[in-house]
Amino acid sequence: MRASSRLCFRVLTLLTASLLAGAAQARMEPMNDGELAAVSGQGFLNLNAESNAGIDYTRINLGLKVETQMNMNKLQLGLYPRAGEAANSADILINNFALGSVNDATGAINPFMINDPFIEMAYSGNKIVGLRVGFAESKGTLSGDIKSLTGSVPVHIKGTAQPIYDAAPWYTDALLFAAGVYTSSTMEADAELVDGSGNLDPVRATLSGMPNGSTLNCTSGCLGGLTNALLSLFTSQNCSVSGVNTCFPLTNFQSLPVGNSAILDNPGTATIEGAAKGFFISMQTQAVAWKDLDSNTYKTALAGAYLNIPKFKDANGNLVAPITINFDQAFGGIPRVDTCLGTPDRGC
Numbered sequence: 211m212r213a214s215s216r217l218c219f220r221v222l223t224l225l226t227a228s229l230l231a232g233a234a235q236a237r238m239e240p241m242n243d244g245e246l247a248a249v250s251g252q253g254f255l256n257l258n259a260e261s262n263a264g265i266d267y268t269r270i271n272l273g274l275k276v277e278t279q280m281n282m283n284k285l286q287l288g289l290y291p292r293a294g295e296a297a298n299s300a301d302i303l304i305n306n307f308a309l310g311s312v313n314d315a316t317g318a319i320n321p322f323m324i325n326d327p328f329i330e331m332a333y334s335g336n337k338i339v340g341l342r343v344g345f346a347e348s349k350g351t352l353s354g355d356i357k358s359l360t361g362s363v364p365v366h367i368k369g370t371a372q373p374i375y376d377a378a379p380w381y382t383d384a385l386l387f388a389a390g391v392y393t394s395s396t397m398e399a400d401a402e403l404v405d406g407s408g409n410l411d412p413v414r415a416t417l418s419g420m421p422n423g424s425t426l427n428c429t430s431g432c433l434g435g436l437t438n439a440l441l442s443l444f445t446s447q448n449c450s451v452s453g454v455n456t457c458f459p460l461t462n463f464q465s466l467p468v469g470n471s472a473i474l475d476n477p478g479t480a481t482i483e484g485a486a487k488g489f490f491i492s493m494q495t496q497a498v499a500w501k502d503l504d505s506n507t508y509k510t511a512l513a514g515a516y517l518n519i520p521k522f523k524d525a526n527g528n529l530v531a532p533i534t535i536n537f538d539q540a541f542g543g544i545p546r547v548d549t550c551l552g553t554p555d556r557g558c
Contacts, residue, residue: 262499262508265339269330275482277321279310281549281558287493288360288515295414301515302361302491304354306556308549311351311465317551322350322468323475325482332498340498340511344490347482349469353546353556356460358414361517362509365401365418369536370394374426377541379453389440390433398427400531401540404457408449412512419457420446455541462543466533468519486532487522491515 258269288301309322325347332340372393375383391397403415408422424446428437449457473484487504492511499508504522511518519532535544550558 260501262501264334265498266333267330267501268333269328271326271328274324274327276324276327277310278324279312279319279321279549280308281556282307283557285354287491290514292414292514299358299414301414302359302517303357304359305357306546307354308556309350309352311353311547311549312551314548314551319551320351322348322352323482323485324348325480325485328503330500332494332500334496339496340492340494340500342490342492342500342511344488344492344500344503346503347469347485347487348489349471349475349482349485350467351465351471351547352468353465353549355464355556358416359403359460359517360413360415360512360514361403361519362412363403363418363517363519363533364521364531366531366534367399367401367537367540368429368534369397369538371397371428371537373537373541374454377454382452382454385444385452390437391428391441392431395431396429397537398429399456400424404449406449406457408446408457413514416460417449417457418460418463419449420451422447426451458540458543463535463539464546465544467535468532470534486519488518488520489532490518492518 255273256271258267258271260267260269283306285302285304285307286300289298289303291297292299292301311320312318313320324345327343327345330342330344331338332342370393371386371391374391374397375386375393378386399420401418402421403411404417404419404421405411405415406417408419410421411417422445425442425444427441432438444452446456449455468489469482469486470484475483475485488502488509490500492498492500493515494511494513496513497510499510500518501507502509502520509518509520521529521531524530546555548555550556
């Protein structure tokens with residue numbers, strides 16, 4: 211990979227300026243002694259320095275809560291020849307990239323919410339080997355024509371079994387019914403970035419789906435443990451479970467819900483309710499282990515550009531995926547939400 215500190219800083223500047231463009235502006239007002247005595251806190255900017263496995267890190271934490279609606283014609287990072295990958299492909303390529311959405315009828319803006327953004331650099335000796343821009347918490351809609359992704363983007367699929375029955379051949383429908391799965395049953399599955407054979411594919415992936423060896427699970431409306439025991443006999447292989455397609459082009463998903471927007475945010479709290487945690491975009495000249503600020507564990511990002519939207523622990527301590535869709539959306543795709551006021555829904 212050919213990369214330079216100048217390129218890294220250029221990307222950092224562009225991403226940071228764009229993502230934080232929605233931050234509120236205010237002018238300073240004088241405070242009297244009584245007002246000052248009632249106030250405590252810390253500056254919005256602080257530094258952290260850490261080391262791990264021979265790599266030194268400097269992180270600039272921005273104590274901000276940001277609401278933004280932004281559009282970008284193209285988000286392209288890591289355009290260089292890479293062994294085993296298509297010519298002229300990029301590590302990350304998303305056309306008509308957007309965060310947040312709009313409502314043309316009312317003029318309302320539905321912002322993408324960010325809490326505690328940060329910028330971090332990784333050093334090996336006196337050489338910068340990695341750079342990332344991340345968010346402690348984020349929630350909202352991410353849109354774009356996704357051409358390729360390098361990184362980790364787990365997706366949880368949950369919904370009624372009706373779309374599975376609709377997509378399956380008759381013999382699979384019979385097997386599902388015999389296993390105690392009905393059209394009203396609630397089914398769940400996990401998806402990752404995969405290749406056309408169902409193998410995990412974290413580099414320039416163009417598909418998302420159930421990895422080889424994974425299964426569908428029934429969580430309500432079935433015959434309990436017996437149903438899941440029978441379903442475990444039917445694993446996803448080569449992007450199929452008993453005639454049902456389990457891998458889907460990323461271009462089908464033109465808008466993705468990050469976090470749980472069904473949970474209303476309380477602006478009076480320091481956190482964002484229902485937010486996903488650990489979102490970051492990074493560039494590195496070698497594999498770099500970045501610290502997950504939610505779990506305090508390290509996540510290794512491959513050399514090149516890397517997008518990470520990891521699983522995280524919710525308020526109940528359960529490990530959850532940052533993106534949840536239903537089976538209708540998995541099979542049929544997700545249309546793009548409107549991201550441009552007064553114009554077509556993309557390409558502002």
